[in-house]
Amino acid sequence: MSARHFGYWGKAQPSGTDSDGYHLLPYHCLDVAAVGIAFLKRSPALRALFARAVGLAADQPLYSWFAFILAMHDLGKFAESFQGQRADLVKSLRSREADPGKPYGVRHDALGWLIWDQHLKDRAIDQCWFGPDSEDVLDGIGWWVRASTGHHGLPPDSRGYWRHHFCPEDTSSVEDFLEELRTLFPLDGIKSAHAALGTEGFEARSRDLAWWFAGVTVLADWIGSNTLFFPYRAEAIPLREYWQGAQEQAETALEAVGVLPVPCRERSFAELFAEIARPSPLQAWAIDTPLTSAPQIHLLEDVTGAGKTEAAVVLAHRLMTSGCADGFFIALPTMATANAMYGRIAEVYSKLFEGNPSLVLAHGQRALVEAFADSVLPVGQDERDAAQQDDTATARCNAWLADHAKRALLAPAGVGTIDQVLLATLYSKHQSLRLLGLFRKVLVVDEVHACDAYMQRVLEAVLTFHAMAGGSVILLSATLPEHMKQGLFDAFARGRAADPLPRASSPDFPLVTSWHEGQENTVLRPIVAREAVCxxxxxxxxxxxxxxxxxxxxxxxxxxxxxxxxxxxxxxxxxxxxxxxxxxxxxxxxxxxxxxxxxxxxxxxxxxxxxxxxxxxxxxxxxxxxxxxxxxxxxxxxxxxxxxxxxxxxxxxxxxxxxxxxxxxxxxxxxxxxxxxxxxxxxxxxxxxxxxxxxxxxxxxxxxxxxxxxxxxxxxxxxxxxxxxxxxxxxxPQDARALIEGVFGEDVELPPGLQANANQADGAYFSDLSVAQQNTIKRADGYIRGGIDWWSEAKTPTRLGEASMTVLLARWDGARVRPWAEHENPRHAWAYSSVKVAERLIAQRVPEADGAKEQLVKDAEALLPDKGKWSVVLALHNVDGEWMGEAEAPPADGRPGERRRWLYDKRRGLSMAESGTQP
Incomplete structure (x- = not known):
């Protein structure tokens, strides 16, 4: 084969290994495209979302467009600066030395966007890639390209100049590759979509869809990078021939990964909850209330012990069996509440689905800690290479999935803390993957009243985006102030492009409040309280x-x-x-x-x-x-x-x-x-x-x-x-509404002595709302980096309370440093040994005085999923029968952080050694 684009490597084994294999870049691009198409084919609701939005009635034009744009995700790897990281492969593939004048200083995802934005768009206009109106369609196409090149989990950086990184040979190779892609994947469908929607309509629809397409790209890149399914291939064959095999491999991969929708079984309440002899009034409502096929939101308010969880599961089950949803995620306020909920859901979830769907807990339940290494996506071959500055897709996938909290949104059924949901609409790395994970699921938010002002506003953003994609929501609370309820319902209605809902309140309690697309008002349904909980x-x-x-x-x-x-x-x-x-x-x-x-x-x-x-x-x-x-x-x-x-x-x-x-x-x-x-x-x-x-x-x-x-x-x-x-x-329940509104109502009067405190608290409340507004993604802005700093997932503020640090307790056992918890699998042992501590107390570890011991701690950090970047290893020494270690508080007022000694025991937990009490 003489095509120039076969002279580029896309994935490679670490240099110097016994097997210095590599995978040609065009093949990897097609691997990812094949996974994306297979995922779309096996996800009817997702396919319908994209097809309806761009007006493509037939499937094949949509598949062709998806394949073309996904195959562009790694255009930045054609750059000399990227290829030069493996000078040995450049010499082998192109019989020349790599150009040392083009160092790798800009990541390949950004390079892909830069060559598109600063060069390829002009070629598209000159060569009429998208028909005679190609210039008009490019603003809309740009949203798709941003989402595709942003496969590292955040929009590509637009700073820089493409010619500083590409040599003329690279540019020609990119153009040749895209010419073959346009032959392999005709663009007639996207041309007709633009013609039907008009320039502004096509741009607006593309901007909205990019939020979910970005998630598809990340997922497709991870699966398409897994060598268990897509082994390296260095032999050049025609792209059309390779594409046929890649599609077969993609089907095999998706069968194995556990992220596809799972058919739902018809089950009665008695079959789901055999231990409940007679449904409570709230549960009876969930069993019998008429449901529409439109996106909908329900708030179930009832006293503690009234069976809200079972009512929510039944309602979610009915939404799934009626074709309104493909799964569910239950979000709770704390890790402990999620632990308890997992135990309850684990008993019934397998009855809800055909086959053996994945139920994943999004934080730390013992059974899931034991299993989290066997993640939803199989762990691929480790491709970390000291010669490459980029982390590979496999490394990113393995690191993300090593934290089982993140996997829960990809499984058909998940239980976890609300933080994992809130991250879907914060400027956080892999935000788009979480948004995709919520797609077509019933989002159940338990104890919704536990949200503070900041969390509520972020949750409102989640409800808006979830409603945009046609999702449904069930909110559970024993006690919810009216103004919080109104904000949540209005947010959901905004996602369906509905007007703000008229304020509807009722003194009744228990109460179900419901709204679905097409209604002018919310519907309030009083529920009789179960006698046993009165x-x-x-x-x-x-x-x-x-x-x-x-x-x-x-x-x-x-x-x-x-x-x-x-x-x-x-x-x-x-x-x-x-x-x-x-x-x-x-x-x-x-x-x-x-x-x-x-x-x-x-x-x-x-x-x-x-x-x-x-x-x-x-x-x-x-x-x-x-x-x-x-x-x-x-x-x-x-x-x-x-x-x-x-x-x-x-x-x-x-x-x-x-x-x-x-x-x-x-x-x-x-x-x-x-x-x-x-x-x-x-x-x-x-x-x-x-x-x-x-x-x-x-x-x-x-x-x-x-x-x-x-x-x-x-x-x-x-x-x-x-x-x-x-x-x-x-x-x-008769006092519930009066008690809540008597404390949290908007017109409640306070004594003069507490007014200053109230003013300060109210100021903080509105400040928190402002911060939430600043931190949440904006539909109108689109999937773009702009001037926003996107956080790492470990540092994204899902709550505005004081920052916390993950502390991993270890203990010295002679000359060995071991996780506090015993487990045959070290990764599990470290997960069991973790504890959250306020960052103002512990910000970093104190180096060991003994150089050999210090190296042992560093070696332990290197094996952690985050490499110790977002956690502190606190190594404890046994001093007179007490386990004690030192950690450093953050710097303050220009002074170094204070060193503090900490004690840990199983009865009292972690405490400061000086006073034996907690700050």
């Missing part, structure tokens, strides 16, 4: 901690089980200090977020064993759990007595849901009839707060809870909550 909870508000301690001791002496929920880790450990010499480790459990994953999972399991639905009197008696907020929404646990530090009313309602949650006899034995009345007497929620005052001082809350004052910065909300508690009872 409760009158007494409230005992106290300001004296000694009274709380005395009550706990008395309850434990009576054989009761108790949970004290505190607002900070520091307060948890302070409470623990009161009891650590009174109770043994079996009867005193500390539960907060600063345990390594393995120990946290062990603690969750202990709590479910001792206080879960099936716990026995012997397992419960005389045991105390002191927990942070991780317990309020996470575990299906049930305590005889619950104490909570004062928190906003929505949090207290959640915490009260863990008080006498399951019907039991007076001795704690479970009553098997779920409709039976609890025999432990009226439940009483204890709340520890500042002394009640009708006219509080400005420091009313901070004086009582100095550390928690920053956790809940709007102290007016706390005072309004305390005022509501003075009535001494909470009746659910």
């Amino acid at each position: 409760r009158d909870v007494a409230v005992r508000y106290v300001a004296d901690e000694h009274e709380v301690l005395s009550a706990i001791r008395q309850a434990l002496a009576q054989g009761k089980c108790v949970c004290w929920m505190r607002n900070t880790v520091s307060d948890v450990l302070a409470a623990h200090a009161h009891f650590e010499n009174e109770l043994d480790a079996d009867h005193l459990i500390v539960f907060h977020a600063r345990f390594v994953l393995q120990d946290r999972l062990d603690t969750e399991e202990r709590i479910l064993t001792h206080f879960g639905k099936s716990s026995t009197p012997a397992q419960r008696a005389g045991r105390l759990v002191i927990a942070s907020q991780v317990a309020e929404q996470s575990l299906d646990a049930d305590w005889d007595m619950v104490i909570s530090d004062l928190a906003p009313i929505d949090r207290l309602i959640q915490r009260a849901g863990r008080l006498q949650r399951h019907p039991r006899r007076t001795d704690g034995a479970r009553l098997t009839d779920p409709q039976a009345a609890d025999q432990r007497g009226q439940p009483c929620l204890w709340v520890l707060g500042p002394a009640w005052s009708e006219s509080p001082a400005a420091n009313w809350y901070k004086q009582a809870f100095p550390k928690a004052a920053a956790v809940y910065p709007h102290h007016g909300h706390l005072w309004l909550t305390a005022r509501a508690l003075q009535q001494g009872r909470i009746a659910m």
